[in-house]
Amino acid sequence: MGRERKEGSVGETPTAPLASVAPGGGNAPGPPRQGYLRPTAFLAILFALLALPATASAGTLPHYDLGVSLTFSTGTLEVAQRTTLRNSTGVDLPNLVFQVTPAYFGAFSLQSAQVDGQEVVASRDGSVLTLTLNSPLAPGATTEVELHYQVKVPVQGGRFGRSDGIIALGNWFPVLSVYQDGWDRHQYVDVGDAFYTEVADFDVTVTSDVPVAIAASGPPTGQEGNRYSFHGEELRDFAMAISDRYQVRGRQVDGIQVSAYGPSLARLEVYLAEAATALHWYSTHLVPYPYPTFSVAEVSAANGLATAQEYPGLIMVYPALGADGGGTGSYSEYTVGHEVAHQWFYSLVGDDQVHDPWLDEALASYVDLLPYMEQSPRSFDYYMGRYLSGYRARAAAGADRPVNTTIYDYPDDLPYFDIVYRKGAVFLDKLRGLMGNDQFLALLRDYLKTYSNKVAFPRAFLDMAYTRVGPALPPLVSQYFSYGAFADGKGYELQVGWPEQLAASGTATLSYRAGFPVSEAAVWLDDRLLYRGSGNRPIALSLDGVEEGEYILRLDLLDDQGALYQRGQRVVVGPKVEAALAPANTPIPQEADGSPQPERALAPTLSPGERGIQASAQGGTEPIWSPMVPLSLLERAAAGLLSLLNDAVRGLDLRRFP
Numbered sequence: 001m002g003r004e005r006k007e008g009s010v011g012e013t014p015t016a017p018l019a020s021v022a023p024g025g026g027n028a029p030g031p032p033r034q035g036y037l038r039p040t041a042f043l044a045i046l047f048a049l050l051a052l053p054a055t056a057s058a059g060t061l062p063h064y065d066l067g068v069s070l071t072f073s074t075g076t077l078e079v080a081q082r083t084t085l086r087n088s089t090g091v092d093l094p095n096l097v098f099q100v101t102p103a104y105f106g107a108f109s110l111q112s113a114q115v116d117g118q119e120v121v122a123s124r125d126g127s128v129l130t131l132t133l134n135s136p137l138a139p140g141a142t143t144e145v146e147l148h149y150q151v152k153v154p155v156q157g158g159r160f161g162r163s164d165g166i167i168a169l170g171n172w173f174p175v176l177s178v179y180q181d182g183w184d185r186h187q188y189v190d191v192g193d194a195f196y197t198e199v200a201d202f203d204v205t206v207t208s209d210v211p212v213a214i215a216a217s218g219p220p221t222g223q224e225g226n227r228y229s230f231h232g233e234e235l236r237d238f239a240m241a242i243s244d245r246y247q248v249r250g251r252q253v254d255g256i257q258v259s260a261y262g263p264s265l266a267r268l269e270v271y272l273a274e275a276a277t278a279l280h281w282y283s284t285h286l287v288p289y290p291y292p293t294f295s296v297a298e299v300s301a302a303n304g305l306a307t308a309q310e311y312p313g314l315i316m317v318y319p320a321l322g323a324d325g326g327g328t329g330s331y332s333e334y335t336v337g338h339e340v341a342h343q344w345f346y347s348l349v350g351d352d353q354v355h356d357p358w359l360d361e362a363l364a365s366y367v368d369l370l371p372y373m374e375q376s377p378r379s380f381d382y383y384m385g386r387y388l389s390g391y392r393a394r395a396a397a398g399a400d401r402p403v404n405t406t407i408y409d410y411p412d413d414l415p416y417f418d419i420v421y422r423k424g425a426v427f428l429d430k431l432r433g434l435m436g437n438d439q440f441l442a443l444l445r446d447y448l449k450t451y452s453n454k455v456a457f458p459r460a461f462l463d464m465a466y467t468r469v470g471p472a473l474p475p476l477v478s479q480y481f482s483y484g485a486f487a488d489g490k491g492y493e494l495q496v497g498w499p500e501q502l503a504a505s506g507t508a509t510l511s512y513r514a515g516f517p518v519s520e521a522a523v524w525l526d527d528r529l530l531y532r533g534s535g536n537r538p539i540a541l542s543l544d545g546v547e548e549g550e551y552i553l554r555l556d557l558l559d560d561q562g563a564l565y566q567r568g569q570r571v572v573v574g575p576k577v578e579a580a581l582a583p584a585n586t587p588i589p590q591e592a593d594g595s596p597q598p599e600r601a602l603a604p605t606l607s608p609g610e611r612g613i614q615a616s617a618q619g620g621t622e623p624i625w626s627p628m629v630p631l632s633l634l635e636r637a638a639a640g641l642l643s644l645l646n647d648a649v650r651g652l653d654l655r656r657f658p
Helices: 039-050 101-105 263-287 331-341 358-367 370-375 376-397 413-435 439-451 458-480 484-489 608-617 630-644
Strands: 063-071 076-086 093-099 108-115 121-124 129-139 142-152 160-162 166-169 200-208 211-215 220-224 227-235 240-243 246-255 257-261 293-298 310-311 312-318 496-497 506-512 518-525 528-534 537-540 549-559 564-574
Touching: 076 166, 101 160, 101 227, 101 257, 108 121, 108 129, 142 549, 200 240, 211 227, 211 257, 211 293, 240 312, 263 293, 263 331, 310 331, 312 458, 331 358, 358 458, 370 376, 376 413, 413 439, 413 458, 439 458, 439 564, 458 484, 458 564, 496 528, 496 564, 506 518, 506 549, 518 537, 528 537
Parallel strands: 063 200, 257 293, 293 312
Antiparallel strands: 063 076, 076 142, 093 129, 108 142, 121 129, 160 166, 166 240, 200 227, 211 240, 220 227, 246 257, 310 312, 496 506, 506 537, 518 528, 518 549, 549 564
């Protein structure tokens, strides 16, 4: 199916015991589970698990090594880029595709391209660079791409340009395209943020011909004369702002080094205070800020605007912002707060900013206002009033659109802002009204934990909300979006059985029960298509060639009217375990003829984190820690421990224990 652009194609997921729940309702008892250990045996293993190291994200991340030689006065970068990547798609790759935003501005000149030391054919179509491999890259194979190129930064303001002694390097290097059933080949346009990237690790070295100060997405790792080094892990991009005029101010906020760069000390103090306040609030009420450093860098304005631009660990701001002096409710505080919110919505949790921009822009626009509910209700009302009047004026002019529009649907930024940002934020305010403030924040926390360092999809986010809100949600969604799953204000019934355990190079089974006719089903493990077919169930999945790590397992279902339904779950793929030690999956109960047994209420199934949140709504308390991440660590550690102890326990059938 690829990206979730239109109603049309599908993705799906593996199997575990079902926890039945109606939207907004309680858990129904599931089938009995087998293979339990005695409590004493379980505790013994549990204590051993806690001593095991945890690994991070799925498999081997791409790694960018960028060596830059900078001629500061002309804004000329001579770059040697080495990109190391593993083919995790599960299919042979005859080519590799990169997005090259500087090419849109006529600022990119490729000098050579090699793959594993061999010259390859490179062709560019607009901002899309394709390298044709001399031989296909096999699934699971690792390769090294070397590009040598020149970037001549244009004289202009904004996120990519040079002016007033400042060079802004946003989206300045070739970045791997996203692969989902084919490479993403979108063309850059100068509306919104025409970017779509996945996380990677970075090592960046800049050698300048003059002394400079550099604000960067990753923390500095060293300086020798005019040679500056930086490192970043699990970043969606790597941006820099460079100047020989920068002064720097900094402070510690919750263990994070926060720095501000710019020519005016007075404005730096404004940015620093605003960023520190926002970082602390979001870290306290959402999930902790994910990076060791955060920087605010002043760059030259584009078209005299007072605005800003987000990147992982770094935001670029225009001078007019800090000139207002800041303070509660000020436009600079509001704008900096929006860009800081993007550290959670876009950077930590990614999305297709080209085709699904509302998923980060509407969330950042609305979350930006939440601190005002406590600190300045008048400011909250003022900015919400601006959102409402902005999109209503657009609608009155006959230019209303669904929130789920793409950047290609707009001629410029102004109508894009009114619909995607403002109308989207109004929807989220209505959603918070249905849920209540505490449960809305709990939804955001679970969303962030589930999709951290991954790419999220809009229907899956709305499905996550549906499991909490129930029948009141579809009428609201249908007012603001054109998603077929919520057409005419109707809901849907869906129950998914996720796999209890996934093992590298193993197999798993998915069961689901849908209250609508399914014409096609697909199962994705991050970007890897595990299954696509008619929707027959249960579905057997092969994890052959899948690395150990954390993934998003996503179920896509297409109904007979072309409406797309999505649900995602964070899962852990552990090391391959002997069959005797692997807990058996519990399928959905079947009738004698193999068809699923009928059930009184078909409904969205809650994840462990969702069940904890729902318990809070029913009078309990939300767990201090969410099962979404820690249980993943325990599951991964359990698989590792069982593998290490396999020889010692070979032949022991754990299922004999009551």
